[in-house]
Amino acid sequence: MALVDYASSDEEDEIVESTSTSNANAAQSLKRKREESASDLPPLPSKFHDLYASTTRVSTRDDPSLHGGRKRVMPHVEGNWPTHLYIEWYPSTTEYSSLDALVSLLKDTWPPEATDLKVNSFLTSDLGAPLPLHISLSRSLGFSTEQKDEFVSAMERAIQSSTVRPFVVSFADLDWVSNFENTRWFLVLKVLKPDLNALNKLLHISNSVVQEHGQPPLYSKPATTKSDVKARNHSGKRRSINHNSALLYKDMQDLSSAFHISIAWTLTDPSQELLDLTKSAKLNHFDPVKQIQVVVEDIKVKIGNVVTSLPLPKSVNLGKSLFGA
Numbered sequence: 359m360a361l362v363d364y365a366s367s368d369e370e371d372e373i374v375e376s377t378s379t380s381n382a383n384a385a386q387s388l389k390r391k392r393e394e395s396a397s398d399l400p401p402l403p404s405k406f407h408d409l410y411a412s413t414t415r416v417s418t419r420d421d422p423s424l425h426g427g428r429k430r431v432m433p434h435v436e437g438n439w440p441t442h443l444y445i446e447w448y449p450s451t452t453e454y455s456s457l458d459a460l461v462s463l464l465k466d467t468w469p470p471e472a473t474d475l476k477v478n479s480f481l482t483s484d485l486g487a488p489l490p491l492h493i494s495l496s497r498s499l500g501f502s503t504e505q506k507d508e509f510v511s512a513m514e515r516a517i518q519s520s521t522v523r524p525f526v527v528s529f530a531d532l533d534w535v536s537n538f539e540n541t542r543w544f545l546v547l548k549v550l551k552p553d554l555n556a557l558n559k560l561l562h563i564s565n566s567v568v569q570e571h572g573q574p575p576l577y578s579k580p581a582t583t584k585s586d587v588k589a590r591n592h593s594g595k596r597r598s599i600n601h602n603s604a605l606l607y608k609d610m611q612d613l614s615s616a617f618h619i620s621i622a623w624t625l626t627d628p629s630q631e632l633l634d635l636t637k638s639a640k641l642n643h644f645d646p647v648k649q650i651q652v653v654v655e656d657i658k659v660k661i662g663n664v665v666t667s668l669p670l671p672k673s674v675n676l677g678k679s680l681f682g683a
Contacts, residue, residue: 438500441498442659443568445654496576520671549619551614656669
């Protein structure tokens, strides 16, 4: 019977080491392939994010301690549904990194115990998950149960009969702005005026429907002349408007300087030190952000925890009025 040629202990070590190296190389190669495949995947559809837009309600009253010191802008009223109109944006991994570089220079400026001076990021949740950003098209609104469905239907009719097609926005500047109540300040990306004045048109449509339902408009300038006052007093009435662009947006205001995306916030008026840091961040890290282009294909209506996506029309039907009448 032939003797079996067993490997020596030295040879066994070499075999084990070779096998381990081979397995490690294979695992690393597989990881690279997965990362490359992931980077090539198309973004998730907008409606997928809408399914998971709800948040857990942890209190039935306004408790700033649960929200980093923030106070509710619109007091909670039983039976009222908090409502918001906005354009939503999920930054890609590369875009997120560019934005994070801006915020990271600012948010750790002060010690953790100085909560009033703390800069808080809008980019991620408390658990580090990426969050969507948005361009507001309304204030915080409140509708009764009887009103909310009709409001969504009215917005859908207005958008579908509008002349606003999908468009692209990009960013012009980095700045700090306050809310209407001066209770919070926001680090914002100022938005460049897009082609065909699309943002002003969307806001004009949104404000018209909002006022029609007894709610205040967003960014609307105060009326200064008698004719302005008369037009403003009649702005809440349902109307049929010819789709000639000169008539459709006849009373539209140019509010281009007001549009922005908030990426961080603080509870106090930014100090000179914070303004200097912001200027430094803009000088050193803003160029990649200026290259970002956000494609706008729909607007969101969030009522309570339910989000409805209203797609912009791909083509324009000239036979209908603004409100589908």
